[in-house]
Amino acid sequence: MTSQPNSIAVPKMLPHGHVGMMSVITTEIFFFATLIVVYLAYLGKSISGPTPEELLSIGLASINTVALLASSVTIILALKALRASNQKKFLTWLLVTVALGAWFLVGTAIEWTGLVGDAHFTLQTNLFGSTFYTLVGFHAFHVTFGVCALSFIWFCGFMGWVQKKHHQNIEYVSWYWHFVDTVWIAVFLVVYVIGR
Amino acid sequence: MIDKPYSPRSSKLHEWVTTADHKKLGVMYIVCGIIYLIVAGCEALMIRWQLAVPENDVLSAETYNAFFTMHGTTMIFLVGMPILLGAANYFIPLMIGARDMAFPRLNAFGFWLFFFGGLLLYFSFLGGQGLSGEEGAPDVGWFAYAPLTSTTFSPGSSTDYWIISLFVAGMGSIMTAINLVTTILTMRCKGMTLMKMPIFAWMMLVDAILILIALPTLTAIQIMLLLDRQFGAHFFDAQAGADPLIWQHLFWFFGHPEVYILILPGFAFVSEVTPVFSRKVLFGYPLMVIATISIGFIALGVWAHHMFATGLSPTVLAYFSGATFLIGVPTGMKIFNWIATLWGGQIRFATPMLFAVGFIAMFTIGGLTGIMLAVVPMDWQLSDTYFVVGHFHFVLFGGLLFAIFSGFFYWFPKVTGKMLNETLGKWQFWFLFAGFLLTFGPMHFSGFEGMPRRIYTYMPNRGLEFYNMLSSIGAVVQIFGFGLFVVNVLHSLRKGKPAGDDPWDAWTLEWSTTSPPPPWNFATIPSIASRRPLWDTKHPDDPDWKYE
Numbered sequence: 001m002t003s004q005p006n007s008i009a010v011p012k013m014l015p016h017g018h019v020g021m022m023s024v025i026t027t028e029i030f031f032f033a034t035l036i037v038v039y040l041a042y043l044g045k046s047i048s049g050p051t052p053e054e055l056l057s058i059g060l061a062s063i064n065t066v067a068l069l070a071s072s073v074t075i076i077l078a079l080k081a082l083r084a085s086n087q088k089k090f091l092t093w094l095l096v097t098v099a100l101g102a103w104f105l106v107g108t109a110i111e112w113t114g115l116v117g118d119a120h121f122t123l124q125t126n127l128f129g130s131t132f133y134t135l136v137g138f139h140a141f142h143v144t145f146g147v148c149a150l151s152f153i154w155f156c157g158f159m160g161w162v163q164k165k166h167h168q169n170i171e172y173v174s175w176y177w178h179f180v181d182t183v184w185i186a187v188f189l190v191v192y193v194i195g196r
Numbered sequence: 197m198i199d200k201p202y203s204p205r206s207s208k209l210h211e212w213v214t215t216a217d218h219k220k221l222g223v224m225y226i227v228c229g230i231i232y233l234i235v236a237g238c239e240a241l242m243i244r245w246q247l248a249v250p251e252n253d254v255l256s257a258e259t260y261n262a263f264f265t266m267h268g269t270t271m272i273f274l275v276g277m278p279i280l281l282g283a284a285n286y287f288i289p290l291m292i293g294a295r296d297m298a299f300p301r302l303n304a305f306g307f308w309l310f311f312f313g314g315l316l317l318y319f320s321f322l323g324g325q326g327l328s329g330e331e332g333a334p335d336v337g338w339f340a341y342a343p344l345t346s347t348t349f350s351p352g353s354s355t356d357y358w359i360i361s362l363f364v365a366g367m368g369s370i371m372t373a374i375n376l377v378t379t380i381l382t383m384r385c386k387g388m389t390l391m392k393m394p395i396f397a398w399m400m401l402v403d404a405i406l407i408l409i410a411l412p413t414l415t416a417i418q419i420m421l422l423l424d425r426q427f428g429a430h431f432f433d434a435q436a437g438a439d440p441l442i443w444q445h446l447f448w449f450f451g452h453p454e455v456y457i458l459i460l461p462g463f464a465f466v467s468e469v470t471p472v473f474s475r476k477v478l479f480g481y482p483l484m485v486i487a488t489i490s491i492g493f494i495a496l497g498v499w500a501h502h503m504f505a506t507g508l509s510p511t512v513l514a515y516f517s518g519a520t521f522l523i524g525v526p527t528g529m530k531i532f533n534w535i536a537t538l539w540g541g542q543i544r545f546a547t548p549m550l551f552a553v554g555f556i557a558m559f560t561i562g563g564l565t566g567i568m569l570a571v572v573p574m575d576w577q578l579s580d581t582y583f584v585v586g587h588f589h590f591v592l593f594g595g596l597l598f599a600i601f602s603g604f605f606y607w608f609p610k611v612t613g614k615m616l617n618e619t620l621g622k623w624q625f626w627f628l629f630a631g632f633l634l635t636f637g638p639m640h641f642s643g644f645e646g647m648p649r650r651i652y653t654y655m656p657n658r659g660l661e662f663y664n665m666l667s668s669i670g671a672v673v674q675i676f677g678f679g680l681f682v683v684n685v686l687h688s689l690r691k692g693k694p695a696g697d698d699p700w701d702a703w704t705l706e707w708s709t710t711s712p713p714p715p716w717n718f719a720t721i722p723s724i725a726s727r728r729p730l731w732d733t734k735h736p737d738d739p740d741w742k743y744e
């Protein structure tokens with residue numbers, strides 16, 4: 001008497017982290033999508049100036065874009081080094097990634113100092129100000145979070161606490177980082193290319 | 197000198213506050229949900245008292261606004277959401293043969309965010325006094341249309357309470373949704389392929405994905421509104437060139453899926469209860485799965501049917517009207533599947549089944565009035581009248597709440613080890629059923645007569661007195677229903693009949709363990725071969741896996 005068939009399928013299932021991180025990214029995509037939709041809907045709707053053409057320079061933003069895109073490559077290199085158990089190379093590439101992320105933030109800070117200090121352009125100035133600072137600000141906030149997370153990993157690696165066996169967890173952080181980069185491409189296109 | 201052995205301080209309270217166990221968190225969610233159900237029910241009673249006769253002055257206009265806002269906000273975010281998240285929390289691991297959720301501590305964090313979000317919302321009654329000395333609680337309606345929420349029209353801080361409390365609770369819901377998706381996709385026991393999951397798990401999976409997609413939009417626009425109110429931004433400021441309709445579009449991009457986020461768990465409860473009490477397998481399982489997924493998709497593309505009266509272009513109207521009709525198709529498929537499950541079955545009308553059948557009938561009516569509202573000219577006539585109020589209470593009270601009671605009576609024995617009293621349960625059903633029809637049925641007629649919603653009173657001699665009096669009497673009848681429920685729960689917790697592991701002769705894995713289940717759920721992780729693993733064990737001569 002058997003109540004079980006001869007073979008029971010073992011469903012192929014992904015690790016927790018895969019699905020968990022993908023869920024986080026899904027929900028984040030829709031958060032940024034809302035901000036971007038509002039930015040586009042309000043493009044050119046401000047009743048008073050200044051306009052994006054008058055204020056935004058594509059030069060600075062392009063340099064920032066290059067830095068952030070490069071950091072997506074360096075984090076892949078760092079992960080590769082970790083998997084090859086090359087601790088030194090891992091730490092170096094990770095540090096470069098952190099530096100590129102920090103560079104992006106400094107670039108944003110320079111841009112904002114110019115906008116707020118010289119042009120007296122704030123969240124309150126007009127509709128463009130509200131949407132611009134919210135969209136770019138929330139992205140920068142995500143970069144800041146990423147830089148903090150990567151710095152923490154670097155510190156742990158420096159103390160010798162990160163090993164090859166942790167590569168999967170580091171990969172999830174890298175997914176987040178790639179996501180932040182991808183959002184920037186969208187933001188860059190919307191704010192600095194289409195919107196200018 | 198010898199140190200005393202380490203003994204952690206432990207008390208019942210400490211244990212519950214620090215727990216990361218999915219079952220304890222599930223129970224806490226549901227208990228909070230029921231407490232808020234009573235609170236929001238009392239708010240509704242005050243509304244019905246005020247509207248019982250024309251030109252009544254039980255509530256001032258301002259208090260009335262606060263009460264209908266808090267009633268709606270509470271019912272959706274502090275009753276519907278926690279009960280569904282609690283049920284998913286409790287039963288998903290048990291049903292898929294796992295020992296806990298994928299991220300137990302995230303789970304606890306999500307619960308406490310909800311808990312404090314709820315407290316913050318209710319603190320507004322005391323602390324909401326703004327600079328201008330306005331009323332405390334939020335009074336802008338649960339969908340908080342711009343520009344009513346600007347500091348010009350809503351001074352003080354009550355709207356800020358609405359924003360921040362829902363923001364906090366919403367973050368908790370998103371975390372729990374992440375947890376649910378991960379748990380369902382990665383922790384199923386041996387043999388449980390996706391198509392062998394209990395239908396409950398399928399519906400909760402789609403539900404959690406909808407939360408992931410819809411809630412961040414609410415979060416984003418709430419942040420924008422907060423920036424407007426506190427930092428002088430102009431997102432919804434028409435004088436700066438903004439379009440307040442943007443709020444409506446984005447709110448309903450969240451708000452419509454939210455309705456499905458609330459009702460899908462109701463579908464899930466009924467889809468588990470109906471087969472067990474008909475002694476048949478669920479009819480059309482694959483079709484149920486397809487219908488659930490299509491509902492998830494279509495629900496994301498129908499939001500502007502809440503905005504037919506805002507002057508959208510004919511093309512847009514035609515699209516959203518058509519899409520809304522379309523969502524009736526998978527929903528109708530489900531209704532037919534439930535009826536086909538009942539058909540020819542050996543139906544046992546225990547309380548869970550009474551509520552499930554009540555759900556099927558009342559939800560069908562609510563769905564049909566929804567189809568009526570999808571007809572654009574009809575909507576122009578009925579928009580913002582009591583017809584709409586009647587419609588969505590048939591969906592959320594006759595539908596969702598009946599489904600919740602169905603699930604509550606069905607799983608209470610598993611959670612507590614005690615049966616609820618059947619006689620009290622049946623009386624509760626009939627009181628609620630009668631009270632429900634009496635309250636919300638006449639609203640369709642007063643709506644046809646042109647009674648607008650959200651207005652604190654009405655004039656005599658316009659043909660509205662009779663319907664409103666009926667509605668208010670219905671509300672009183674409901675008090676008996678809810679009263680019996682509270683008595684039944686308190687009584688059964690102390691003196692209920694012991695339930696045993698499997699009081700309903702059911703088939704899903706949660707009934708294979710003890711009632712209440714041990715902290716580790718299963719001594720050995722089960723392995724299954726069909727959608728009804730317990731049927732297979734009980735009928736080794738004729739197991740389901742031969743046919744699936």
Ligand SMILES: [Cu+2]
Binds near residue numbers: 452499501502
């Ligand atoms: Cu809708």
